[in-house]
Amino acid sequence: MSTLAVHDHGVAHHDDHGHEHHHNETFLSKYVFSMDHKMIAKQFLITGITMAVIAMILSILFRIQLAYPDKSFPLLTTLLGRFAPNGRISADFYLSLVTIHGTIMVFFVLTAGLSGTFANLLIPLQVGARDMASPFMNMLSYWFFFLASVIMLSSFLVQKGPASGGWTIYPPLSALPKAMPGSGEGMTLWLISMVLFVASSLMGGINYVSTVLNMRTKGMDLWKMPLTIWALFLTAILGILAFPVLVAGVVLLIFDRSFGTSFYLSDIVLNGVQQPYEGGSPILFQHLFWFLGHPEVYIVIMPAMGISSEVMSVNSRKPIFGYHAMVYSLIGITVLSFIVWGHHMFVTGMNPFLGGVFMITTLIIAVPSAVKTFNWLATLWRGNIRFTPAMLFAIGMVSFFISGGLTGIFLGNAALDINLHDTYFVVAHFHLVMGSAAIFGMLAGVYHWFPKMFGRMMDDKLGYLHFWLTFIGAYLVFFPMHFMGLDGVPRRYYAFTEFVSMQRWLTVNTFITWAAIMAACAQVAFLYNFISSIFIGKKATQNPWESNTLEWTTPVEHLHGNWPGEIPTVYRWPYDYSKPGAEEDFIPQTVPFSQTMSSNLPHDFEDNPKGLEELNKFTSTLKANEQVK
Amino acid sequence: MGFRKFINSKTLLSFITAFMLLGTNLLMAQTEAPAGTAAGQPEAPQVDWTGVGYYLLLFFLVCLGVAVVGKILKIYDLTLRIQGKKGLKWNTVMAVICLVFLLAGLYGAYWSFTVQGSMTLPEAASVHGVKIDEMFTVTTVLTMIVFFVTQILLFGFLFGYRHSEKRRAHFLPHNNTIEKVWTIAPAIVLTILVVFGFFTWQTIMDNTDAKGQPASINIDITGHQFAWELRYPGKDGRLGPKDFRMISGANKLGVNFKKKSSFDDLQVDTMYLPVNKSVRLNIFALDVIHSVYMPHFRVQLNAVPGLPTYFKFTPTITTEKMRSKLDDPKFEYLVYCNKICGGGHYNMQKVVRVVTEAEYQAWLSRQKPYLTDQLRKELHFAAAGQSQTGSQNRLALNN
């Protein structure tokens, strides 16, 4: 990281540096402590998938409890031991399951797993760099993430079970070790794991940002970057600015837990005993948490948006519609996401005045989102659509984002949120938009760039099977939840048997659970497809999807520094698909305009007047010739 | 072609077992149901492994089925190719499935709206609740239009513009006018929603008693793990102050009895509310955050330790009326706890009865004062002793 000399030659110097690193390759330096961004990307992906599967199994476990609240499953006792005495998950452990499920899915799968994988894989490849700005910190970033994952999972081994205060760990519940079993060592481990995780994502983030800023190849100006890069770039910035605030909140929480301070605590009597806390405010934590928390949810969705845009453009053989609008809407979402966090706190005792303000800012976010949605639709319009599995998942992402986003409009309305807050309506909302849309974006990325990562193709048919089962499954799981929410069924409830009014939802719950199990089984198809294709998939060609972006100009066999010779220069934007007058229906970014005179448009030379003149000359001569004939 | 390996692959076997171990439970549930109901005996009931095996078998069969179908398709595909035909066009197949999904999905959504939609909350039983419900209808209409239009377009395009060798996609990078349109259109829709919503919110959250109308009834509701405590004002209509340092066995809420106003406060177990009288809930929590959630009145506000909050509303439908409306003689309004607060979070309810003014007064007169005889005795010595605990070493108590 500490090589460089004179500023101006930063890039150049970096390259030969990039090579120095990888002379003699041992197994350790190639597969374990690798500093090659492509390998690190794979590490992130595989860890991410593992965590995803674990979190999914957790969700199935607590779904079973919700579906059969008063039945006993001896197997659970066999699997979970003390957490499920005589065949039933205990109330506290149910909350642990939900909490860890949420935490893993949001942070470990969709933050590290998603950004980590695709930022590492795509940024250097698509902007034309030899490697990340600092391969070393990149490696550290992965290993911190790995450590965090291990610690998070290890909390299942402590006596009183993992953290169980919900993934939002509101104090006092999370601050008072005696308030519930999960707030003991489990919560401590959660906090430690989270600090490591933030360190990891910070190291990753600054790396991505400086790579995109500094290491673009010749000609790759900001308006020639693929939307994936834009999305990942802005995501990284979001992370850099949002996570530190969580750190502050967590630090104060740790002190409250272990050093007798009272930042978040006041006037507390825990089962009859006065606690000596005065003057703190639980609301303070909620502000600090959601100042991260809301940007976090966009950290989760924006890479998925970028990936889907790219995949949809490639597979409908059509330029993405309104490239500039897409970029500006991404920027808009990035900025807005920092001023809406209060919409999670409408009824938590926040000043109602602020509630009104946050409601306005929140609903504004729908506008850039609308632009994106409609642009996606316009991209499909009169396209020539190829249904690769990746394409299907990208489309699924759009469908889910619309459904989930629209429910967000209800929640964003403070007045309506009074009755919807913390009901299953919220659960439905964020599963559609995050648990489904973002996951589908990630899966689209996996199917699309698998050839780039592993040099082999995944099996299409299994991909189709996986998609339809998951797509239908997810809708079946999450659509009915809205109506439970509208009936005022609260979330984080261990059983709906205690309330007469909720018992009639039991059949629906059973149905949801089986739909979830179905969707979960569908993941077997994915996992089998994924693993087997790594070893026995059919070999990939260099540019299997006939795509324009730079990564497909690299050889199938990975090599450090990505390109054997010079890094190619970029001449055009990444979306010249089905350009009239071109013989192929795609023109890679590296093809100079002079080779495609017949297909050039004045629009291509907006910032190159000389070029425009030449083009006009050329066209006029063409016309002249025609007249001669 | 993956399917053969799909069946006889070891990696897969392990996955299947892993997943099926989860899928198995239903059957055992039936076999073990008695054990479950008689859940009290310490030793865990035995796992019925035949049940597990049964489900494993089932999954195998499914995989087999999938594999066979795959094979058949493959062979069919080959025969077509041998006959020099194009072979099976998966792309078209997918396009068709998309269309099918659209139609099925639309029907499914409709079904869900009608059937499950009818299971949702009855009409709002409070003044502001009605406003919220209007708000809700407007939002639903607008968003559902968007929902159906966009989804139909999405899947319609998928089918309509599926790949074909003859066509080329229409090169259309951008079109500023239409982009402006669909930036501004949602902006307008949202402005409507924002303005409408903003004023609704303001009116609901404005907790000051308007001049002229009588002051609203003050009721203290205090959450703790895992129950709600209620305190009503006595004749003076005022609630005495509280201090968590004064909490003791008999004085659960730490009411401060140095003040006169606390002497006639009442302790009640069911929340009775007079219909059409404005009520002001003063919301407290003793240990962790809870949330007073009364969905039928569209009322919710968190109970935060150290930060008293309050919510003002006016019930409009008596319990009786609501029972007849829903013709469910056992119907009760309820307070739920709607903020995760520990193991008992899922069962922290309190019955709310909305009654006529007369009934209310009658009921009120029957309630016992908070200041029980036992508490009287206790107070003489306890009052002093209690306040000390406040300033002990914090670490000791913390963990």
Place this chain on the structure above:
Amino acid sequence: MSTESHEVHHEEGEHQSMTKGRIIKVALILSAITAVEFIIALILVPHGYLNIKYANPVYIVLTLFKAFYIVAYFMHLKFEKMGLALAIIVPILFIIGLILVLTNESHHWIDLRM
């Protein structure tokens, strides 16, 4: 997104970075500001020349001045390209949002505790 215009300024900015002389000057300014703060805290306020209510804003303004000098000269941001400067300064605006909200909240907490 284009900063061509600043290139020129930058080029010489790079090489005429911080001379010893300027360093000393900035150091003196910083000490001076600190000194002023002490005078306010130890003389003006105690002897009632200045009400604490007005002193606090003054402190904050002076602090911001110090911050400016440290960032601009010691951290050399003044001589970097405008682009970088903006990239660092603009995000700080979000902090202001947090400040506004939490000040508002803290006053609300007082009302609630009444």
Place this chain on the structure above:
Amino acid sequence: MSTAVSQIDEVKTTPWSGGRSPFNVEYGKIMMWFFLLSDAFTFSSLLISYGSLRFSASVWPAADKVFQSVPGVTDSGAPLVFVGIMTFILILSSVTMVLAVEAGHRNAKKEVIGWMIATVIGGFMFLGCQALEWSHLHHEGFWWGSTPALEELGKFFNEGGTEAARHMTAQEFANLFFTITGFHGFHVFTGVIINIIITVNVMLGTYEKRGSYLMVEKVGLYWHFVDLVWVFVFTFFYLV
């Protein structure tokens, strides 16, 4: 035609059009800047939390009554003198750091070493002072979760306020003071460690070989940032 081609294919060479750093800044420095940006957010949130808790309190200990001692010299009657010294030390060490960087630009190894050592010493002195400050407050009875006895509290406050309120805010004050200055102290400490490492590297001539003292500049950035944070901590804990 060939000229035409060349012009049509001509690639812009403006700062943002790739092939170079748009800021003419080497990537390591950009990374350092963004790291500092995010660290700035952490400290801001801590200070904002401090602010919100303090605003919502009725009374607050008066800085010039709490910080009255100059360890070793006097135990009271010298308000803010000691912290003045601390501040001055930190600013000085910041100055020496700039001088080291400036020397680095001239590739003057000897000078760099000299200034770096000066900086390290400054850092250690600051940490020492902070240790003294802490132990003093600790002896007076302030600590995480503990305050001086109720009757002694009076002397730390200007205006009235009930005894309960005073006890409460004194506690809040102690918690916030130790947490935030502690967090800052931790940054200073890491800064000193890094400085030492860099100094050693300079002595070994690592950067001389490399032809540039950029590394010194980067740690310089970090060190100034620590100073910057202190400026705010100082204002909000000792003055306001």
